[in-house]
Amino acid sequence: MKPTGSNLDAVRRHNLGRILDLVHREGSLSRSALTRETGLNRSTIAALVAELVSRGLVVEGVPATEGVVGRPSPVVSPSEGTVVLAINPEYDAITVAAVTLGGRVIERVRRGFRTGPSVQRAVTESAALVSELRGRLPSDVRIAGIGVAVPALVRAEDGMVRLAPRLGWVDAPLAELLADVTGLPVLVDNDASLGARAEYHFGAGRGIDDLIYLNGGASGIGGGLILGGRPIRGAGGYAGEFGHTFSTEGGIPLERAVTRDALVDAVAPGADIDDAELERLLRATPHPITATHAEILGRSLGGMINIVNPSRIVLGGFLGIIAACEPELLAARVARYALVPPGEEAEIVRAELGADLLLIGAAEPVIDRLIADPGRMPVRLPGARPAELQR
Amino acid sequence: MKPTGSNLDAVRRHNLGRILDLVHREGSLSRSALTRETGLNRSTIAALVAELVSRGLVVEGVPATEGVVGRPSPVVSPSEGTVVLAINPEYDAITVAAVTLGGRVIERVRRGFRTGPSVQRAVTESAALVSELRGRLPSDVRIAGIGVAVPALVRAEDGMVRLAPRLGWVDAPLAELLADVTGLPVLVDNDASLGARAEYHFGAGRGIDDLIYLNGGASGIGGGLILGGRPIRGAGGYAGEFGHTFSTEGGIPLERAVTRDALVDAVAPGADIDDAELERLLRATPHPITATHAEILGRSLGGMINIVNPSRIVLGGFLGIIAACEPELLAARVARYALVPPGEEAEIVRAELGADLLLIGAAEPVIDRLIADPGRMPVRLPGARPAELQR
DNA sequence: GCTAATTGTTGTTTACGCCACCAAAAGATA
DNA sequence: TATCTTTTGGTGGCGTAAACAACAATTAGC
Structure with a gap:
């Protein structure tokens, strides 16, 4: 039985998520565009965006001087300070990438194989690639979670790979295994379904x-x-x-x-x-x-x-x-x-999306979770002041 | 562009709707069951149910003495004071029924034809049947709207019947025509789709x-x-x-x-x-x-x-x-x-549902609108006091 | 008749978005 | 260049809906 009632926290969550969703899909919007799209009050948007900034999910940038009358509105964009790690195990290689909100791949590592890896080997290699990738990212980048696109029939609820003919996996609890070695939340789904989502959102x-x-x-x-x-x-x-x-x-x-x-x-x-x-x-x-x-x-x-x-x-x-x-x-x-x-x-x-299709798609479910509850990401420590609006 | 932000009004609407939805699907629930299902506070449920009662959508009845410890909780049931009128035009007849929340048909009139009616005739006959049916209902019963199940390809957004092969209708603005003659909001959809919804909810x-x-x-x-x-x-x-x-x-x-x-x-x-x-x-x-x-x-x-x-x-x-x-x-x-x-x-x-299938289904979209915003129904006048809890 | 358990009722508290007001920043106008 | 108009950011107070806490009511079990 799920909680179905709505309360004040839910309003906040919903509105934060709505903004995050818009920024994710559009890439960048001015604060005033957010007020138009959501129908919320200017002051409300200001407060919500400030919270998202403090949680490291978006950044506010200098207004685009668009030649339109009125006071310019700051542009809200996805932050690169928070990423989703996308993993795509295939028969001949495993790819791991860092994907930001907005579906941008900012870093990628890949390791090839001669033959399809066993589940255990895939997990071990993935963990190694994740470590390698994290090493390449700035140390203060935060990871929202791991999304995996597998060429397999998957039970998405718990990330159980039920059948991956090409890889030869049967009933492999992939999400659990990856979560154990990485310590991060893991969401697994079928690669084509995730590709569909990527083309739907960005292609x-x-x-x-x-x-x-x-x-x-x-x-x-x-x-x-x-x-x-x-x-x-x-x-x-x-x-x-x-x-x-x-x-x-x-x-x-x-x-x-x-x-x-x-x-x-x-x-x-x-x-x-x-x-x-x-x-x-x-x-x-x-x-x-x-x-x-x-x-x-x-x-x-x-x-x-x-x-x-x-x-x-x-x-x-x-x-x-x-x-x-x-x-x-x-x-x-x-x-x-x-x-x-x-x-x-x-x-x-x-299709429009190229090689990054599955990586972008793999990140989607994790981003969905983020949109469902942006409060999941903790506020940054007071030491690291939120970036001032610069020009 | 739709309003997508959430505010206090939206919370209230959502919670009222959630309760209405539960009562609609379950038929009858105790107030304590509602608190369990929604996760809302007891006092909140009390206030919400009171509002739904004042709007004539549900009634509170005597608690079922279920042999369980604790103070008995009043039972919340669909009110018969508010109904949806369901219309089902077919080749050989038109049926009009009054359907309550919970999908119960409480009154029905039918008129047969030799040949399939023209759009105009179907509208006229429907209006006559609606009048007849309203005459049979208590005078204080309120109509939430009209739902129509047509054996046709329908554009549900505006109730345009695009093609009804059996009836010989093409591009008939059925919702508009019916709304004009009855003065009530009308929602039209394909009969089989509505039947599916009826079996999904109640069959x-x-x-x-x-x-x-x-x-x-x-x-x-x-x-x-x-x-x-x-x-x-x-x-x-x-x-x-x-x-x-x-x-x-x-x-x-x-x-x-x-x-x-x-x-x-x-x-x-x-x-x-x-x-x-x-x-x-x-x-x-x-x-x-x-x-x-x-x-x-x-x-x-x-x-x-x-x-x-x-x-x-x-x-x-x-x-x-x-x-x-x-x-x-x-x-x-x-x-x-x-x-x-x-x-x-x-x-x-x-399938489990019998003759009432399409009528129950036809009412669904109207009830959905009610669930989306129960505030649509005005509160009863202060003269007609809300029914006391009787035993 | 007493106790435990559960729920209704009432008044208070908390938090969120709204609103009104003022300031800021840009184009438009003279 | 100065001023007006338009649009938006910022701030403090307000209204409201749900949560909460304390108390009363009602039932089962002993």
Whole structure:
């Protein structure tokens, strides 16, 4: 049973969180813009921002002289004094990054592997990378928590990795293990779901409250769903796992009918190339495989559209390449299999965020917790005076 | 741009609404239960309940002597002094009902037609039925608003009926028209979506935050989606319109492959029978059509499960009959086409709510508005003293 | 009939956002 | 250049909603 009543503390929390949310999403806003957006009183905003500054979450900067009448309003921006550590374990590497409010990656370390790491090794390596990263950050930077994006089916409530086929993990209590070695709060979720959130907040899905995100990677197709402006997980965190959706009557999963390997084999058999190179080759020497893939993909998209009625579909990874190479064919195929009313509303676009996508996404749940209760971060000691407004 | 800041008024609104929500869902709670559920102070609950009483939304009754130690706590129940008028226009009839908080239908009038009414006629008839119904209610009963469930694609924001194939309506501003003739606020939505909400709150979907509702009627199959405890509409209100989903490779819509008419023709060709009779006949003289239908339905359900990962699927109307007649076959078919992880979590059950389903559902959005701001209802005049606690 | 437990009732306290007022800072105007 | 207008920051007091504490009421159990 959750606490559902509201009291004065809740008001404060909510308003602090609202401001933090706005700063997170917009990057920078003037104090007067905050009063407009929230409808709160000027004096209230001043007090709230002051508290967020004292908690090291935002900084106030010199007003942008925008050539507008009236007294200039200080600009409120995310502070770099507080970061979220984002971890992304993959088959061949682990990446750890420091992400600020506003979704900016300010530092990053990576360590590669020959083979997929065991859970234990992944935890140990992650901890080492975290230490290394913290060493690179100024000593007074505070860590709000750790967010992890795993290519796995995850029970987000307690960070249990239930099944990670590519990594070979089963029922690994990843959040608990990482929390034990780092002493920090850890939130774990599926990588594609987190990617969807990143594109929703900062990428090709900005402001689109009903969207499907699909990402094509070397090890398969993952996806995430945002409906009504909220990430949708489904009962077991499986919603949006479109890669496993059956692509055709017979019933092979989409991610086995449409693969990156097939594209690579078509233009550079056996080569180890990245997405940019793959796209360059496919554009330079067109190959019928893009059309085949576009047809299968378009049909699957049509089926999804009929069920969830998104206003946009964001394609990342090699799916973005397919969409870029065969836009008309893909659209035609979608139009054929989607119903008219939802189909014509669904716009298909390519993902915008690049390599940092999963790191930014991994930080999101931690930032959500921060937004839910900014009081979580302690006020800075009185010794370290809040930075004066300088010019 | 919405007001997003919170202040003292918002706290009061939220808490009043929270209590109203609990009373609406539970039907009756003691004041002490309210303190437990909300986490608010006893004295606060007392004040809030008093305000809701003065606004005619709830009543306090004599404590149930439950054989528990301590001073008995008064029971808070929905008041019958405030109702929502629910309207359900169909092809062959219009029904209007008075629904109280708690989803109880206390009065109902219905008028049949030979042919589907035009928009204008539906509005006129509805207004007449509303007048008739109001005449049957005590004169001091207050109307919170009108909720309408239409078998149509609806833009809920402004109550525009965009397309009602069966009724032959296109772009009819139904909410506006009804508001004009009745002088009451009107909220319109798709009937199946509202049915889903009714089953979620009061029927087979109680407490299930991720569910698919599918209803089979004479004119087709409609559906609604609840994900993360929220009704999902999609970008254009088309989410959950599973009837139009393609059922097989070739691509005829589910609602044309699985029809009530086919079932009726199998056991009583050309007869005009209701669902109860249809079920009785199908059980008395089994017919292979139930198996065929169960197979097609099961496969479609499998596809839906893979995408939204519900923990329950609620089947109403003749789909409930199919589920009841062929439970093993349906389950087997679902298991075959759904992926294992989401498939084994999805329980298939039959709808519980009967004839009042759509009326209860139609009232929901109006009640939501009430919950969002109970201050909407004015306090009763000082002349009519709030009812004393009687025993 | 007494005690323990629970809850209603009442008056006081606390904290948050609002408001009114004044000062500051910029563009607009003369 | 000086002044006016507009917009915003800063400050102290105010209203209000929930929390709190103390007391009264009511029941079960012994």
